[in-house]
Amino acid sequence: MKTELESRRALVTGASSGLGEAIARMLAAEGAAVVVHGRDEARTRKVAADIVEAGGVADIAIGDLANDEGAEAVAKQALAGGAIDILVNNAGYYHHLDWHTATPDKWAETFEVNVFSAVRMIQRIVPPMVSRGWGRVIQIGGGLAEQPATLHPDYQASLAARHNLAVSLARQLKDTGVTSNIVAPGAILVPSVRKLLEEIAPKQGWGESWEAIERGCVNDMVPNDVGRLGRPEEVAAAVTYLASGLAGYVSGATLRVDGGTVRSAF
Template identity: 75%
Template sequence: MDLNLNGKRALVTGSSAGLGEAIAKLLAAEGATVVVHGRDANRTHTVAAAIKAAGGAAEVALGDLATDEGADAVAAQARKGGEIDILVNNAGYYHHLNWTTALPETWVETYQVNVVSAVRMIQRLVPNMRERGWGRVIQIGGGLAGQPVPMQPDYNASLAARHNLAVSLARDLKDTGVTSNVVAPGAILVPAVRQLLEAIAPKFGWGESWEEIEQGCVRDLVPNDVGRLGRPDEIAGAVAYLSSPFADYISGATIRVDGGTIRSAF
């Protein structure tokens, strides 16, 4: 299916690895020129080179979005080849902390990276989308926004903020041709997740093979209706659809890609 992304320019924040890398590669495969963003120059250029080797168009923007100066630099680099049509706010991280160990300064840091970084890029790139009458803003959220767990309280709350700001932005973009939506992944099998699960498998008695570990994880930690972890390309597919003209009538929505982890009708 041709998603009609030829001629579009997309910035995917935090795309030097993991979900962001998968999103950047699929958008490029669909014809968009993708600006690969990261803080590590080597990893970021490696992803861009892989896109080009596969026949896609890629550029690079380096900088730390947790600061105004870094966001200014990233926006300037992203615009060198033309204005951005599609902004995917994917950059973010979490700590393995709890209500005792997640101190106030950790909360501030988490919000800077996971929430305010997205606000910075929205304020720098969306005004031009408004002027041109078309654009896409997509936040990468998560099920913990609505169904938080005891662990990682700062991360849970930052995801809720991402979801909330996306809907507020959608209301503000009424009648502009620019949409704002959320893709909410469940537990996704990126390299860091696999390493973590392999490390904790002996504690839970999940076995030694990856198949046993994945089944044990889904049974004990992240139950869902599909019976496995998600794959990065499945998140990228949802983002690519929302980025396309086929999604013109979708705004203020959350697309859950979690195998049924979040068990809610609405």
């Protein structure tokens, strides 16, 4: 299956670790030239260097997307090496908060990082795509946007905003050759998640081996139809499909990569 990415250039935000890193690596492996974005220059350069060592093409863009100045700097760095055909808005984070501790200032901070950062990059990167008549815009959302729980209310609302803005953007991009979609991961086994689960496993009584810990986590916290946590490469594969020439007829869609965690027929 040919993804037709050899002539494309992609900017992946928050690509110095975790899901973003996996996405950047897979897009590069499929032939796209990748701009690896991050705030930590050393980690960002390491990811880009690994991609180049593996035979790919990678540049870097350093900056904080939570403010206009940082976003402008990142856009300039990304565009300095050529046009951007694919924008993956992955950068984001969450506090471990609940409805008692998620104060309005924390909500504002979460939305700056998780929502307004995406808006800033869309407004800087997408208009040239429209002018050229081809482009892909992909938001990394999540199942909690559709089925929220009690914890992390600010984070869950920010995911819902990401889903909403992606569909609104798809309507705006009608007949332009540029598509806008969402990839919605479930619980994915990035290093930070594994570390957290290993720390809480003794209190939860999940056992000591990683296999037992993962099984306990899935049974008690994130039940799904596959019976395990997702892997970053599985999310990256979904992004790669939507970024490719194979997905030209897909826009305004949510592609869930969650093992069936979200219980919905639509």
